[in-house]
Amino acid sequence: MVHTLTFDAVSEAQPGPKWQARWERSWPAYQAWFVANGGDDGPSRAACDAALERYMPELVPVHEALVGLAGGTDRAARFLSTWCPPAYLGGCSLACVASEDDIRLVRNYDLSPELNEGLLLRSEWGGRPVMGMIEFLWGVSDGINAAGLSIVLAYGGRQETGRGFGITTILRYVLETCDTVEQALRVLQRVPSHMPYNIIVADASGAAASVEIYAGGGAKVQPKLIATNHQNNGSAPDRGAFTKTFERANHLSEVLPFIAAPAKLVGKFQKTPLKQDRYAEGFGTLFTAEYEPLLAQMTLHWEGQTWVQSCEHFVEGQKQIIYDTQSADGGNQNGDIDWVKIGLEYASGHQPDWRRFVPGWDKVA
DSSP: OEEEEEEEEEEOSSSOHHHHHHHHHHHHHHHHHHHHTTGGGSOOHHHHHHHHHHHOGGGHHHHHHHHHHTTOOHHHHHHHHTBSOOOOOOOOEEEEEEOSSOEEEEEEEEEOGGGOOOEEEEEOTTSSOEEEEEETTTEEEEEEETTOOEEEEEEOSOOOOOSSBOHHHHHHHHHHHOSSHHHHHHHHHHSOBSSOEEEEEEOTTSOEEEEEEOBTSOEEEESSSEEOSOOSSSOOOTTHHHHTHHHHHHHHHHHGGGOOSGGGHHHHHTSTTTSOEEGGGTEEEEEEEEEEGGGTEEEEEETTEEEEEESSSOOOEEEEEEEEOOOTTSOOSSSOOOHHHHHHHHHTTOOOOGGGGSTTGGGTO
C-alpha cells in the first residue's frame, strides 16, 4: 500500500494565527503522547521557566508568546519548554562536504510518515530570518538562518536520558542566536540535551563541525563530517542492526573522500543504503534536506520532486508526497495497518512488527 504526507511551507515573522492554527491541529496528538509517557510527572512550570531563563534567555519571550497562543495552560507551557521531556527516538543520516567555493550539508530524515509534522517554517522570532523543519511545534530538526548557519541532527542511538532540553529546541536556539560554527559549538557545549544526539553544523565561511551531544550535558567534536545513529564513545546503540547505523556510517566514510563537488553529495543520500524504504516498519526516509550556507538556501528532495526555499525568497505552499509502504514479504494488501501505532512503537524504542497492527493477522500468519 501507499501512504501520503503533506508538507507545508509557512511564513510568519512573529508568533501569530498561522502558528496557533498549527498548534490546534497538532496538540491533541502531542498531548496524548506527552501524558501517556509521563510528561505530567516531569518538572513544574516554574522549573521549566527557570531552565529556559538560565540556559536560553533569548527564547523566553518567544516561549511566552507561544504559550499564550496555546491557551496558557501549565501543560502547554511545560510541553513547549521541552525541559526534561519524555524520551523520543528517530533515525537519520548526516554529512557535509566543502570545497574552495561551495559547502553543502545534507541529511535524510528517517521515521514513520505519521510522526513528522511536515512543516517548513520561516520566522523572525528573534529579529533574524530562520527557516527549518519543525518538530514539537517550534523546535527544528534541521534548519538555516539568514547568516547561512545550517544545522542538522540525528538520534544518538541510546535511550539514555538526563536533565536537559529537547534537542530540537536547542537547534532552534542556535539558529536564533548564532552566525558561525564557533558560536554554535559554544551553545552546544553549554546547553544540556536530555538525550544523546549527533549534530553537524556548517556556516557561510566554509567551516563545519560534527558533534556528539550527550544526555544531561556535554559535547565532543568528531573527526569526520558524518553521523548516523551511534556514537564513538564506546557505547552500543539500541537496535543498531535494525537501523543499519554502522552500514550507513561506513558507506558515508567510503564515498565522501571521492566527492569533489559538494553539489554531488545529495545524490548519495537518495540511494541505498542511506535511503530507507521500510515505512511499514516505522523506519523510512521521509525527505532529504540539502543546505547551502553560501546562499542561505535549502532544498527538500523526494523521489522525482524538489522544493527550493531561501531565507530571502521564501514561498508558501504545499506538497503531497506518496510513500510506498511495501514490507519485505509483500506488504499488507488490505490497507488496515495502523501506521500511527507502528511509528509510536518504533519511536518508543521497540522494533515493530507490522503484522501485529493488522486486524486478524494471527489468523492468517
